[in-house]
Amino acid sequence: ANQGDELRALMDSQGDKKTEQSSNDVFRILVATDNHLGYLENDRIRGNDSFRSFEEIFRIAKASKVDFVLLGGDLFHDNKPSRATLVRASNILRKYCLGDDPVMFEILSDQTINFPDTACVNYEDPNYNIGLPVFSIHGNHDDPSGVGGYSAVDLLGCCNFVNYFGKATNINDIKLFPILMQKGTSKLALYGLGSIRDERLHRTFQSKKVQWVRPAEDKEDYFNLFVLHQNRLRRSQYYKNAISEAMLPGFLDMVVWGHEHECLIEPEESLGKNYFVSQPGSSIATSLSQGETRPKHVGILEIKGDQYRLTKVRLKTVRPFMMRDVILGEVEDLDDSGVLKYLEVIVEEMLENIRNDYGIETAFTKETMPLIRIRVDHTGFKKISPSKLGQNFVGKVANHDDIVSFHRKAQKKDSDGKSLAQIEIDNLLASRDDYKTPIHGRVTKHLKISEDMSVLTDKTIADYVQCFVEKMEKCAILDGFEKEVEAKKKALVMDRSINTKKDIDSIVADKLIIPEQDDQLLVENGDEKIMEIEDEPSLSISAPLSRQSQPSRQVRRSQRSERSQRNREVVVVEDESGSDYVPAGVLCDDSESISDAKEIEPSSRSSCSKPPSRS
Amino acid sequence: ANQGDELRALMDSQGDKKTEQSSNDVFRILVATDNHLGYLENDRIRGNDSFRSFEEIFRIAKASKVDFVLLGGDLFHDNKPSRATLVRASNILRKYCLGDDPVMFEILSDQTINFPDTACVNYEDPNYNIGLPVFSIHGNHDDPSGVGGYSAVDLLGCCNFVNYFGKATNINDIKLFPILMQKGTSKLALYGLGSIRDERLHRTFQSKKVQWVRPAEDKEDYFNLFVLHQNRLRRSQYYKNAISEAMLPGFLDMVVWGHEHECLIEPEESLGKNYFVSQPGSSIATSLSQGETRPKHVGILEIKGDQYRLTKVRLKTVRPFMMRDVILGEVEDLDDSGVLKYLEVIVEEMLENIRNDYGIETAFTKETMPLIRIRVDHTGFKKISPSKLGQNFVGKVANHDDIVSFHRKAQKKDSDGKSLAQIEIDNLLASRDDYKTPIHGRVTKHLKISEDMSVLTDKTIADYVQCFVEKMEKCAILDGFEKEVEAKKKALVMDRSINTKKDIDSIVADKLIIPEQDDQLLVENGDEKIMEIEDEPSLSISAPLSRQSQPSRQVRRSQRSERSQRNREVVVVEDESGSDYVPAGVLCDDSESISDAKEIEPSSRSSCSKPPSRS
Known part of the structure; x- marks a missing residue:
């Protein structure tokens, strides 16, 4: 009912004929992240979970008539997804993203820079009918590796299901070129940065080698949206294994933060900067940790001019997950022989709570069977066999074989600042699904x-x-x-x-x-x-971003291509302090401010504005 | 020049305005097989070979204006192709197969049976502009395995680049449903069977469990083309590890035989049956064996009514490959110290021959550098180090590190029939790239x-x-x-x-x-x-194959969809002896002949003609 109401409200806000005119100026974006397609794909109970929620997200996107879907990385759980996962992902995207729905926004920036492999946003390819564009960065799970440096997301890019962006070609010197979009009077600069090992990226930020390219014309008219996939540090302390909000530039308006699985989707103002952060969280629990117990949502982000509104939509397909902490030493009249029974009662209680919370009246089905985790401090007690506890909950608990996790008495926490940061980090890391193999x-x-x-x-x-x-x-x-x-x-x-x-x-x-x-x-x-070291991705980053005319291409939606040609945007590079500069042909070593952005003739532009292909 | 002439001749045969009318009745099909995309993809010299020839094949297809491309399996070399290989394959297919070229033939059979996953031939999907359809079976390298039983070819199918067919759902009971096609007055029944382990398939043939479904109406009007990917036994002897030509039914007109890498593309009449066999051979040498030294070709197969013509087109991008046998014991005045020098001279001679044959006047490039194999009978001599010989041919021989292979004196061959068959088998197997790991x-x-x-x-x-x-x-x-x-x-x-x-x-x-x-x-x-065992793929194989009307679908090429609805073909099942029968709703246990094919009403048809999906 909750989701239905939200959706209805969303539909009301734009279905009305009177507001149609004004909604032509509103970007509507579905934001989601960490779908982890293929997670536990061989599990007989949970094997379909990631796909079910992914499809729900696209159902919501369709019902909400968004302009596009924005994904924050870890679309795939495995770096090399199985064939079954690739086929299933493709089938969902093919079902929802292709079709005759009109795409109402246009790309103003040079698409050969934004999408170096395809050189074109997917919905402008004349051989495809794309009704719902998807823009995605990669995460740490589906990051580029192997020959050619392709990500699993590239596999969806080369067959035109997804617009994959934000792949840094040189980790030590990152230039972020935005995808410049326009819908009616609203302008959007979409920045993206796919996952980079946190320590590396932290170092690149610290050495001021992350440069933000900004539109030189009307740059104040743009709403600046950034999507990334990194460990998030909300305090201002620097910690080398995460990205702090303080490291991001102040001109941003909104940051969509991927990688963190806890759903904190409601925009939160960053400390000390003017932008807001929305952390959609994963659409599937890939670890049995506290952060994953929060209800999962996706967001409908609406942007008009410099205003935004985010409406969260709860995912109904996500498997219920409840967690509880138990300290055996604090239970009265308990000895080793009673532990199993005691824990069984707790599981039954939790199941009852879940039934009430989710309004489940009949027996649990394969789809509704919940995840249960009891963290047991067993100081002074023997461990019991998790499978012994589990065998009574086959058909009732999705993870019946690992309901309990045991640990000894928690250590006392320090109270000085540095330690606290460390504790925060540890907690953050504990809630993530990073590889921790020995x-x-x-x-x-x-x-x-x-x-x-x-x-x-x-x-x-x-x-x-x-x-x-x-x-x-x-x-x-x-x-x-x-x-x-x-x-x-x-x-x-x-x-x-x-x-x-x-x-x-x-x-x-x-x-x-x-x-x-x-x-x-x-x-x-x-x-x-x-x-002979690798060249920088682009020697002339001051070149205008607009795509050149391509007379031989057929574009079905002609008004879109006409508009694409109309606006020619000149970009300047912004360093972290927020000042502009235009390097003269070659990138300056330091980030001194230079004003007077100049437009370069198309002929010279074409030869220098395209980064070297990653073959 | 040779290829140019051939292509020009091909173009002449249909480019002429006068012949245009008659060419509307001619199917033009490019046949090729065993492209082994990704073979040695990490090799600095040869890494691009498979892709270069694959792209050449599609250039030829485009230039020859074929109706479709037919591939005989082993499109990919690895069962799990790398991301780079998938991206490169997709990019080639996207470049050549998408576009506005008209597709001039129609599918008459039920596409939900021919293409159970997509339920539609790729060029009829209204969301794609397909200009050059590709039909492919799988080979032993890219055969289905893992969760869901997907092949690497499925990955190209789900994104609509390729029409993947011929995947048997039950290896012990195979029913081959043809794709029925019509172009003008010509009708084509295209049968396909993806690779199955030879012993298994042999057994299924022997137990008469391979059934050939035939069009019940006008079945004599069809040209029957079959593509398979198996070991080929040209003699009539049965050998359990191969498929003999004698096992295939007599109603076939033409068989395109994949898996065998030797190019024997010119149609050869089968012994004792009326059909012809064309064995295109691989487009890349994946083993340094005699069969791979023959010049590589693809074929343009033209079919009009019951007539066919096959024009072979030599692939120019294939790396030159020459092989020679040497018996050290037969060389005069040779001792161990002279072997290296002797072999070096032979390699130089071979390189000179290749220069002449291929008209290479300048230094070998990365693309033209040949493959050289010398098989050395070293009875009475010590082996030399292959890398010692190779170091003089870096930059001249693509496989400089494994030019020589050593063996001892060949054993005398028996002359009785059975042994000969065995020898033939052994030779065949030796020329293949089957896995031979210990x-x-x-x-x-x-x-x-x-x-x-x-x-x-x-x-x-x-x-x-x-x-x-x-x-x-x-x-x-x-x-x-x-x-x-x-x-x-x-x-x-x-x-x-x-x-x-x-x-x-x-x-x-x-x-x-x-x-x-x-x-x-x-x-x-x-x-x-x-x-509860797996059901047979379809209980009612007597149902008409035509697709039902789908009013909600937009088909861009309207005349094509209209024609699809027009003809309703009823099919009957043909056993190996060539007789027809129509089971009444449920498949009969034995293969007795029943005549009088009946058409079933669409409503009942829809519920029973679709095989169970392979989830």
Whole structure:
């Protein structure tokens, strides 16, 4: 009933004929994140959960007539999703995203920069009828890896189901180009950054190497929306393993924060900055932790001019999940023989509560069977077998085999500031589904690498083994090995005492067999020996973002393409302090402010505004 | 020049305005197979080979203005293709298959049977502009496995790039439903059967459980084309590890034989039957064997009425490959110290020959660098290190590290018939890229399973380990384990001395821990205890194949959809001897001939003609 009301209210707000004119100026965006498609796909009870909620989200999107769906990463649970997961995801997207519904907003920015692989937003491809565009970044689960650096989201991008954006090409120097959109009088600058290992990204922020490209014309007219997928630190303390709200620039209006599974979707004002943060939370519980017990929602974000409104819509398909803490030592008249019975009673109570909360009157079905977690402090008691407790709840509890988790007495908490931050971090991390496998320890233990190994260390080897195991990258170890050798070679090249490729080879060969090299590594350049390092993604970031006319392309919705050509936006780069600058052709090293954005002629633009393709 | 001439001739044959009318009655089909996309994708030299030739095939298809492309399996090399391979494959298909080119033929048969997952041929989906349809079966490399039984080809099917057909739902009882097509006055019945393990399929053929469904109306008007992907035995001898031409029914007109990599594309009349066989061969060499040295071609198959013409088109992008046999013992004045030099001279000679054959005048490029294989009978000589020979040919030979293969004196061959067949088989198998890993031996060696294990044997365990390793199925071993337990349970159910599920559980539990069961396995049915086994794909195969009208669907090419509704074809089933029968609603157990095909009303048809979905 709750969801129905919300939806009806949403429909009322735009279904009315009188308001139709004004709703032509309102962006309506469904925001959701962490769908984890394929999570426990082989589980007989829970195998369909991720897909059921994903489909519900698209049903809501359709019913709410949103302009587009915005996803915050971890669309897939596995880095290499199974064929079944890919097929099921595709089928849902095909069902809801294709069709004749009109797409009422246009892209003003250069689509070859926003979508380097397809060079075009999906609904402008003349060979597809897209009725509901989806924009998505990647998360830590579906992050790019392997040959070519493709993400699982790329698989949905190349067949035009999803507009995948926010893939940083150089983690040490990130330039965020917004997708500039217009609907009626409203303008939206959509920034996205796919998941990067938190420590790395934190460092890039700290070294002021995250640059925000802003529209040079009418930049104050834009509503600035940013979607990211990182550990979130709400306090202002810096902690290297998370991104603090204070690190994000003040010109932003709204941040959609992915990765955090707890649903805190109602916009919260950031501390010290002017933007609001909405944390939609996951659409499926992938860990039995406190944060996942909160009811799951998605949001309908409406934007008109510089105003926004977010209406949350509860997901009805999400499996009920209840959690309770029990300290056995505090229970009267309890001994080891009574623990099982005691816990059984608690589970029954919890089931009863869930029945009441969810209005479930008949027996639990495969779909409604809840998740139950009891965290038991068993200090002074023996553990009981979780499966022994579980066998009475087959058909009643979805996770009957792991209802209980045991721990010893909680340690006393410090009260000084730093500790508190640490505790906050620990709590945050505990509620996440980050990989926590003991691979590193095991590799180190088995390798016992001698100290004088200077190319491959146990830590780097463990990283590659982890990638091999968890991301199922067949070649992770070999590729990693080659990478480390390359890095060592580069380092040696920088050493002035070494002058020829032969010198390097002989030094490296002392310890390692070198894989065959096709390319000459040394660039002879006077007495300076400079490596050919990866170029920056774009040398001319001051180029206008508008797409050039492409006369050979057929665009079905002609008014859209006409409008695309009309506005030519010039962009400037904004550093973290919020000032603008336009580098003259080549990116400046420092972030000094330069004013007077200039428009460059289309001919020169085309040659320099496209970043090098990631082949 | 050769290819250019061929293409020009092809274009002439239909580009002429005068012949336009008659070409409206001619099916033009590009036939190709075994593209092995992703083969050696990490190889710095050869990594692009499979994609380059695949793209060339589609360039030829476009230039030749074919009606569709027919692929014979092994589109992908890996059962779980990498993301990079999937993206690259999709990009090629998107580039060539989408667009406004008119599709000039129509499907007459029930598309929900031909394409059970999408229920529609890709070019009739109103949300896609398909200009060049592709029809493909799967091969042994990209065969269905894992959860849901999806093939890698399914991944291209669900996003509408490819029409995937010929997936048998029950290997022990195969019914082949043709895709019935019409172009002008020509009618085509396209049969397809994706790869099945040869021994299994052989057995199904032998037990007469392969049934050929034929159009009941005007069946003599159809040209019957069959595409399969199996070991091919051209002699009439039966050999359990291959399919003999004699096993296929006589009503066929043409068979496109996949899996065999040797290009024998020119149609060859089958022995004892009236059909012709075209074996296109692979578009990339995946083994350094004799069969792969033949020039690679694809074919343009033209069909008009009961006439056909096949024009072969040589693939220019295929890497040159030359092979030579050397018997060191027959070389005069050679000792161990001279072997390396002797082989080097031979490689140089071969490179010179390739230069002449291919007209390569400049240095070999990454694309033209050839494959070289010298098979050395080294009886009486020591082996040399292949990499020692190879280091002189870096940048000249694509496979410089494995130019030579060594073997001892060839054994004398028998001359009696049976042996010869065996030799033929051995030669055939040797030229294939089937997996030949020593997994089975290793598993057996490590397990040393005791004799009284009656559920899991070392052979079955080895099968699952192999699937885990080679198909990267994470759950292969667990799933296999569960499958064996199920099978054992079923066997026990058939045992009359056992009457309840409990009895079974207790017997099985003696040796194994049983995974949790959701479903009751026993179906109590009088004193007969019958298992719920998989139903046959369709109980009513006599239903007309035409698709029902779908008023809500928009079909852009209206004349096509109209025609689809017009013809209603009734099908009958043909057994191997070629006689027809129409079962009355339910499939008869034996294959007796029944005439008088009846048309069933659409309403009853819809409920029974769709096979159960494979969820």
